[in-house]
Amino acid sequence: MTNMLYRPNRRALLRGTAAAGAAALMGTLPGRLMAQDAPAKPAEIIVRAWGGSWVEALKKGVSDPFTAATGIQVRHDLTEDNEIQPKVWAAVAQGRVPPIHINWDTTTNATKSALRGVTEDLSDLSNLAGTTDLAKPVGLDGYPIVNTYGYVYVLAYRPEAFPDGAPTSWKAMLDPKFRGRIALYNDGIGFHFPAQVAGGGKLEDIPANMQAAWDFIAQVKEQQPLLGEDPDFTAWFQNGEIDLACTISTNAREAKKNGVDLAWTVPEEGAKFDTDGLWIPKGLPENELYWAKEYINFAISKDAQQVWCDGLGLPGVVPGLTPPADLVDDPSYPDTPEEMSHLIRISTKVQVENESEWFGKFKEIMQG
Amino acid sequence: MSGVQQPAAVVAEGVDMDFGTGAAMAVKDAGFALGRGRFLTILGPSGSGKTTLLRMIAGFQTPTRGQILIGGKPADAVAPHRRSVGMVFQKLALFPHMTVAQNVAFPLKMRRFNPAEIAGRVERYLELVRLGGFGARRIHELSGGQQQRVAIARALVFEPELLLLDEPLAALDRKLREEMQLEFRRIQKELGVTTINVTHDQREALVVSDEIIVMDQGQIQQHAAPAEMYRRPANPFVAHFIGVSSFLKGRRSAAGIEVNGIDCAGQAVADLAPGVACLGAIRAEQIRIAPAGAPLPGCDTVVQGQVTDIVFEGERLLCFVTLPALAAEVQIYHHDPAGLDQLAKGASVSVGWTAGDLLIFAADKG
Amino acid sequence: MSEPGPKQDFRYPLHWRLMDGVERLADIVWPRSMARHTGWLFIAPALLLVGLLVLGLVQIADSSLRVLDTATFLPSEDWSLTNYEKALGTKVYLTVAWRSVSAAALTTVLTLILAFAYAYALVRVRKAWIRKALLITLFLPFFIGQVVRAYGWLIILGNSGMVNEALGLIGVAPMRLLFNYGAVIFGLVQYMLPFAVLLLVPALTAIPEETETAAGSLGASWPRIFWHVLLPMAKPGLIGAGLVVFTLTLTDFAVPAMLGGGSQDFIANAIYDQFFRTADQGLGAALALMLVAAGSILVGLVFMVFGAGTLAMGGRK
Structure with a gap:
């Protein structure tokens, strides 16, 4: 069981703060929830979630108000996202009732499940009308998933190591003085696309020709980077092991909240932008499916989003949300088209189909 | 040496x-x-x-x-x-x-x-x-x-x-x-x-x-x-550890050792003043045994006793005999298994030894 | 016996009476006439477990023959050897496999050397309190568990950890002690040491101290006693311990993942990636089966060349 012990997800170490005002949401719940002709309510629904401040944010922003409005208890299953996936797949393949009602998942992983056909279609959720384009998964028919917020793989750095100001390019990683003092995700996630640009290639060539990315990654390999997961990044920054890392902004924000002198930037080559979402596995009883859909429908309401995404420190999928005070105009909280234009967003379908090949290629370079 | x-x-x-x-x-x-x-x-x-x-x-x-x-x-x-x-x-x-x-x-x-x-x-x-x-x-x-x-x-x-x-x-x-x-x-x-x-x-x-x-x-x-x-x-100690010996407690006398008021002929291994507490040791094969009243020629000391147990060891008998007069029990090897019936448990017997075979030690040891 | 019979108030001890009750109950549930099948009854659960394991292996073998279609994320309907070709044809898997095998061999050698010295001290030391101290020192980390211990090393050996601070006191600049091959080997040896000591102690206990004294009195100096007497007599223990350390190391996941800094993966890490990161169960299954096969072949070779050591359990030497 070392897997589960070792690999707490990136959310596990995060300690966000949630905005207040959950009780106020009760009045804004869609009327449909109160409808007399709704199917029988289950005693509880199970939502797989990431632990720590992530689940706290979800509880405060979505689950608690949902329970208050409907009387349905919400149980949060903190099984690792990568480990729930084969379980759900097996349940659907064997015609069993799946172990969870709702999976909170990365869009890429969720898309794999959607392609495999184990997700319920969510196109009929009434609140979808009020969401931005970000909520719609790219390259899939309908809404097998609903994206709920976005996040950026920023270049995080210790200002102490950059007395002349923030690094402007990912090429800063190649500076000999940072040899052994940089960190990447151990499958390279978030780094492939900016590496393609930094290596002199074009984003349009993804996935056909990524030689530029591999060449750049090979150069970075010569710098002996550390490879790890989100908790590792926080720990490494805290222990002074590294000066530079390609990591999700929330990890950097978390380390900063813990007192580490840390800053982050989106370099000139851009940074990868991606989303997380919610989906429902196939095979639920009719009434439970209905209430699971109601949960997701509520999660993309403006009021739920404001509280939930404040807790996460990430931009939601409803227009007009108020960003947390510390993230106003922060490049890791893109809420304007100008900010979005600096970010790299690659079709989920392309990612899903090529991700394992990219991971393999990255490993091949790093393990060599 | x-x-x-x-x-x-x-x-x-x-x-x-x-x-x-x-x-x-x-x-x-x-x-x-x-x-x-x-x-x-x-x-x-x-x-x-x-x-x-x-x-x-x-x-x-x-x-x-x-x-x-x-x-x-x-x-x-x-x-x-x-x-x-x-x-x-x-x-x-x-x-x-x-x-x-x-x-x-x-x-x-x-x-x-x-x-x-x-x-x-x-x-x-x-x-x-x-x-x-x-x-x-x-x-x-x-x-x-x-x-x-x-x-x-x-x-x-x-x-x-x-x-x-x-x-x-x-x-x-x-x-x-x-x-x-x-x-x-x-x-x-x-x-x-x-x-x-x-x-x-x-x-x-x-x-x-x-x-x-x-x-x-x-x-x-x-x-x-x-x-x-x-x-x-x-x-x-040596007398006890090597061979089978029986011991008599008494005081040094002119002839040997006085045990329970009876003078037993013996030979002291060292000079011992008359009257000091001492210990007589005699080996099982050096005590002779005969039916009560039978003569034991050549013995310097003869006392009466009773067989309390008898062990058949093949080539010899080991007799346990109490000597009420000396308030002691002795072990005796008897090399004539044919005499078994006369030496049955409870039989009255005469036992005797020569003065040279009863060794007298100072009583501080053993 | 002149002893009188048990007194009126005499009672057998409670655990005797309990056992009598259990025996009576057992007679009802499992009559005496079934006695000759009792052996099977007791190994039935173990057989069941092994059976399940075999079933699992069959299922893994099946999925290893199916290729993942990344357009639908479903395994293919028909069988092919594509996954095996991919595993054998991809340089990274060969690199990782070679790293696992060579690290397992190196760890085994280092662990056996250290464990032999430790076990020898444990067996021969005369003072009970020293032996107890040695045992506690050995088993305390054993009880703490592999992952927590690896985290401990991250703290101790980190750039601002205890070791680097101590080095700093004598003017040595902080250096990277973690996240390299050496750190992984170090962590593995430290993890395996108690296992090896545990397996070596019985083997060394079986060598009478008198045998060493005898060898000395016959003219052997200590190094020659070690080489000509101790080592050959401890061979069964060394083989047993070596096999356990080798197989555990070969299949280890946590130490390379945590102390390797991501660039020192073993086969188990590669398998984990396939199952849980890229969802390619077919390739993961193929890698897993190849690991099982490689491990079995290596262990089989050791059995053939050296015998099974203490693992032969009373079989031929």
Whole structure:
């Protein structure tokens, strides 16, 4: 069981703060929830979630108000996202009732499940009308998933190591003085696309020709980077092991909240932008499916989003949300088209189909 | 004492061993000299310090006081693996992963003998212990007696100045033990190697040794040749430990010892003032027994008694007889099993002995 | 016996009476006439477990023959050897496999050397309190568990950890002690040491101290006693311990993942990636089966060349 012990997800170490005002949401719940002709309510629904401040944010922003409005208890299953996936797949393949009602998942992983056909279609959720384009998964028919917020793989750095100001390019990683003092995700996630640009290639060539990315990654390999997961990044920054890392902004924000002198930037080559979402596995009883859909429908309401995404420190999928005070105009909280234009967003379908090949290629370079 | 003319092979002088555990000293003021080619047995009950004394002679332990010289040099002056001492251990300590020949060749290889000589020498010593042709066998394929012989060959093959035997026969059954005792004696005589043996078996000591040291409570009680040791024990402990003896408590009298008001004829081993408390010891085979009233010619003391038990030992009977007049019980060997019916349990008997056979010791010991 | 019979108020001890009750109950549930099948009854659960394991292996074998279609994320309907070709044809898997095998061999050698010395001290030391201290020192980390211990090393060996601070006191600049091959080997040896000591202690206990004394009295210096007597006599224990350490190391996941800094993966890490990161169960299954096969072949070779050591359990030496 070392897997589960070792690999707490990136959310596990995060300690966000949630905005207040959950009780106020009760009045804004869609009327449909109160409808007399709704199917029988289950005693509880199970939502797989990431632990720590992530689940706290979800509880405060979505689950608690949902329970208050409907009387349905919400149980949060903190099984690792990568480990729930084969379980759900097996349940659907064997015609069993799946172990969870709702999976909170990365869009890429969720898309794999959607392609495999184990997700319920969510196109009929009434609140979808009020969401931005970000909520719609790219390259899939309908809404097998609903994206709920976005996040950026920023270049995080210790200002102490950059007395002349923030690094402007990912090429800063190649500076000999940072040899052994940089960190990447151990499958390279978030780094492939900016590496393609930094290596002199074009984003349009993804996935056909990524030689530029591999060449750049090979150069970075010569710098002996550390490879790890989100908790590792926080720990490494805290222990002074590294000066530079390609990591999700929330990890950097978390380390900063813990007192580490840390800053982050989106370099000139851009940074990868991606989303997380919610989906429902196939095979639920009719009434439970209905209430699971109601949960997701509520999660993309403006009021739920404001509280939930404040807790996460990430931009939601409803227009007009108020960003947390510390993230106003922060490049890791893109809420304007100008900010979005600096970010790299690659079709989920392309990612899903090529991700394992990219991971393999990255490993091949790093393990060599 | 023996070995007077020859230079001593082993000398111990005032040797103490105190393990510092707060208990009594393991060895106290031990001293002896052993001539070249002699076979000495250190005999004593368990805990008497005999094994500790042997381990000091082997150089495994250093005396807390006094010294042990082997060939004139202190025993622990050189590292164990450079000493010229062969040892046969209690559990033999053969090497199970080697063949018989490899076991015997081991000391030759370790002591860097000429490799060309080794095979011939190994075979010669296997012949000596009557294991010729067994060289290729594995140790676990041999019987207990054969393993003993391998251990002896291994301890002797490098021609040590001194051979030490640490109760190697203790675990054998009686028949094999007696056979091996005679083998030890034969081999020792054949090679003439100075040998020190440790045992708690008085028979073994008497059979194999030129000299015996009896130890008790860390102290040497007597050092003598076997026959002298048997006939002239130095104190009641030795009299008790070797052979079967009965004891009478009394006071020194002119004729011998006065027991319960009766004067018994005896012979004092040392000058003892009349009237001092003393102990008479007599061996089971030196008391004569006859039906009550029958004459016991030649006996200096005759008393009446009653048989309380009788044990048939084959070639002899062991009779337990109470002597009410002396307030004592004695053990008697009777070598005429035909007289069994007359000596039945409860029978009244006459017992007697000659003055020379009742040895009188001061009563402070035993 | 002149003793009178049990007194009126005499009672057997409670655990005797309990056992009598259990026996009576057992007679009802499992009559005496079934006695000759009792052996099977007791190994039935173990057989069941092994059976399930075999079933699992069969299922893994099946999925290893199916290729993942990344357009639908479903395994293919028909069987092919594509996954095996991919595993054998991809340089990274060969690199990782070679790293696992060589690290397992190196760890085994280092662990056996250290464990032999430790076990020898444990067996031969005379003072009871020293032996107890040695045992506690050995088993305390054993009880703490692999992952927590690896985290401990991250703290101790980190750039601002205890070791680097101590080095700093004598003027040595902080250096990277973690996240390299050496750190992984170090962590593995430290993890395996108690296992190896545990397996070596019985083997060394079986060598009487007298045998060493005898070898010394026959003219062997300590190094020669070690080489000619101790080592050959301890061989069964060394083989048993070596096999356990080798197989555990070969299949280890946590130490390379945590102390390797991501660039020192073993086969188990590669398998984990396939199952849980890229969802390619087919390739993961193929890698897993190849690991099982490689491990079995290596262990089989050791059995053939050296015998099974203490793992032969009374079989031929």
